[in-house]
Amino acid sequence: MINEQKIPCPVCKTQIPFDVSLLLQGAKFSCPKCQSVVAISNNSMTQAEEAVKQYEKLKQSSKKQKDTRR
Amino acid sequence: MAIRPKIDSTYNFSGILIDDLVSLPLLSVVRSESKMSEEQIALLLNNCFNYNPEDNYFTPKVIEMSVTRSVLQPSTIPDGEPNLEQIVTYFNVPLISLFPINALAIQSVKIDFDIDILWQYNENVGAIEERNDSLGARSLIEQTAENSKVEMFGKVAKRKNSVANNVSEMEGIDGMNSSYSIDVLAGPLPLSKGILSIIDLYTSAIDPVEMPEEV
Numbered sequence: 228m229i230n231e232q233k234i235p236c237p238v239c240k241t242q243i244p245f246d247v248s249l250l251l252q253g254a255k256f257s258c259p260k261c262q263s264v265v266a267i268s269n270n271s272m273t274q275a276e277e278a279v280k281q282y283e284k285l286k287q288s289s290k291k292q293k294d295t296r297r
Numbered sequence: 298m299a300i301r302p303k304i305d306s307t308y309n310f311s312g313i314l315i316d317d318l319v320s321l322p323l324l325s326v327v328r329s330e331s332k333m334s335e336e337q338i339a340l341l342l343n344n345c346f347n348y349n350p351e352d353n354y355f356t357p358k359v360i361e362m363s364v365t366r367s368v369l370q371p372s373t374i375p376d377g378e379p380n381l382e383q384i385v386t387y388f389n390v391p392l393i394s395l396f397p398i399n400a401l402a403i404q405s406v407k408i409d410f411d412i413d414i415l416w417q418y419n420e421n422v423g424a425i426e427e428r429n430d431s432l433g434a435r436s437l438i439e440q441t442a443e444n445s446k447v448e449m450f451g452k453v454a455k456r457k458n459s460v461a462n463n464v465s466e467m468e469g470i471d472g473m474n475s476s477y478s479i480d481v482l483a484g485p486l487p488l489s490k491g492i493l494s495i496i497d498l499y500t501s502a503i504d505p506v507e508m509p510e511e512v
Contacts, residue, residue, distance in 0.1 A: 237386075238366050247395050263366040268387055271360035278344040278392055285340050 238263045251275040318453070319408060319481055326406045326483070333403075345393040357391040364388070408481040411454035451476075 233242040236258040243265060245256040252275075255266035267275055342348070346355035364386045369379040454476050 237364050251395060261366065263364055265364050266362065268361040268363045271362075274358060274392065275360055275395075281340060281344050285336055 234265065236261060236263055236265075248279065251279045315412060315451075315477075315479075318410070318412075319479060322408050323406060323481070323483055326403055330403055341393060345391070357393060359389045360392050360395070361387055362390050406481075406483045408479070408483075410479055412451050412477045412479060413454040414451040414476060 232247060233244050235241070236243050239258060239261040241258050241260040243256050243258050245265065246254070250256065250265075250267060253267065253272055255264050257264045342355060345358055347358060348355050365383055366386075368382050368384045370382050372379050
């Protein structure tokens with residue numbers, strides 16, 4: 228969906244590479260240095276998944292429009 | 298099947314100003330991007346905000362995130378080994394801060410064409426200033442940068458087989474005309490670091506506190 232981003236580890240400040248798309252789908256990303264894990268908690272998973280689904284739908288419709296114009 | 302008449306593009310583009318030849322494709326890209334932005338804004342409003350029609354406010358949806366880390370808890374037994382425990386810290390982040398806001402943006406636009414300059418008109422309306430320099434020599438300085446007026450007339454050239462340079466250049470053709478190779482590359486400005494700043498702010502504020510040793 229988008230490029231890989233980085234957030235500083237709240238524990239050791241090492242940059243943790245993560246992908247927003249995967250994060251919203253429930254993937255966990257761990258700090259390469261101290262192994263702290265950043266993730267979306269289970270309570271919010273449904274909300275995040277729904278948002279990703281809608282986004283993908285919009286992306287597909289934009290792609291279709293682009294192909295039709297060609 | 299309808300047969301389309303063969304159109305000579307160089308003829309069709311002969312009456313258009315060079316400024317327009319460059320700017321019109323860029324404008325159409327901006328318009329396309331604007332349409333995509335509208336759809337994205339609608340998506341963001343629907344998915345990342347809760348709308349309350351009573352007070353006409355959009356409240357941001359918040360998702361819960363967690364940071365799991367290992368913590369060494371001091372042993373309850375004197376001189377005992379510390380216990381390794383997994384501590385999970387929860388924090389809330391607005392959903393919009395994680396969403397790829399401009400992921401549908403057009404990455405880059407490349408406009409590349411050659412123009413045959415048929416003739417040009419140069420009118421110098423600049424003032425000529427007479428000045429004495431430090432050596433006492435008299436010099437005439439012509440202010441041409443802002444005051445001269447150049448108009449060029451031409452048409453879009455047919456592509457040559459040779460590869461054009463990326464740099465705009467001027468060259469003679471048959472000793473009569475000149476041609477410009479115009480190569481424009483436009484792209485969106487990079488996103489602000491807002492998203493990462495918000496996450497950074499949240500993660501910095503949840504630095505776990507060390508547990509005091511039990512006496």
